[in-house]
Amino acid sequence: MPSPVASLFADVREAIHDLLHPRKIETSVAPAEVEEIWSKPKTGVPKLVSVGLHVAVLTLALLPWATSPPQLPKVNETAVMVLLPDNLILNLPQKDDLSGGGGGGGKKQPTPPSLGRLPRPAEKQFVPPDPEPPKNPDPTLIVEPTVVAPQLAQLPQVNLLNLGDPFGVPGPPSSGPGVGSGIGTGQGRGVGEGKGPGVGPGEGGGFGGGVFRVGGGVTAPTVIHRVEPQYSEEARKARYQGTVVLEAIVRRDGTCDIIRVVRSLGFGLDENAMQALKQWKFRPGMRNGVPVDISLNIEVNFNLR
Known part of the structure; x- marks a missing residue:
């Protein structure tokens, strides 16, 4: 068995020999032919066959679109006639019943009637309108204030919670200088400058000074x-x-x-x-x-x- 020193010298000598005299490596694979990078592509039967196949595939794909007729929007044909409307x-x-009228009221207060919404119109009146809130916070029987204006489809209104005159002035609640426990400058249990349980000028109920039926x-x-x-x-x-x-x-x-x-x-x-x-x-x-x-x-x- 050689000594370690002898083995070391043998390895060094073999390495120097391989460096100076490299061994030839034998290959068993044949070299492949590589075309030049700037060479022209070859033409021939394979290319013609490839182009033909692509054209056939595109033709089959577009054939249904070419054979189907175009879908046109439907047009509704109507006969046009010269027409005249009937007389109105x-x-x-x-x-x-009463076609108009009015109403008014007040409590002889020095201030003008306050701005507010009109009460609900009704055939009969049981409680006159009052801009002051009710004194009794928990009444046993609640009766809604109304004005007598049964024939009206719509009365002038303002978007307020308290009752009052829609043509009144903004301010604290006031029934106005009129008489009769209503609201306004007239007489009665209504609202406005008239006389009666209605609204507006005139008398006898209804909406006076406005539109009649x-x-x-x-x-x-x-x-x-x-x-x-x-x-x-x-x-x-x-x-x-x-x-x-x-x-x-x-x-x-x-x-x-x-x-x-x-x-x-x-x-x-x-x-x-x-x-x-x-x-x-x-x-x-x-x-x-x-x-x-x-x-x-x-x-x-x-x-x-």
């Missing part, structure tokens, strides 16, 4: 100049027909103000009916020989002929 009909309620001595207005409304293009094409109902006020000067559309038709017919009605001229309704404002409904009929 005044829908007047026939009532024998036909009946109870109030005559209906009559038309002296009429402008026919036009059928809209949309309504003619759709062959649409029906009735527009408008709530209006015929003023004491013979003009007409549109309040709202009670029954709508659409297709531009509502606007056409209102536009025509604004051009009408009336002989105003009368009450005790004096022209007054009259509230009524007007029907506009659109029919195909």
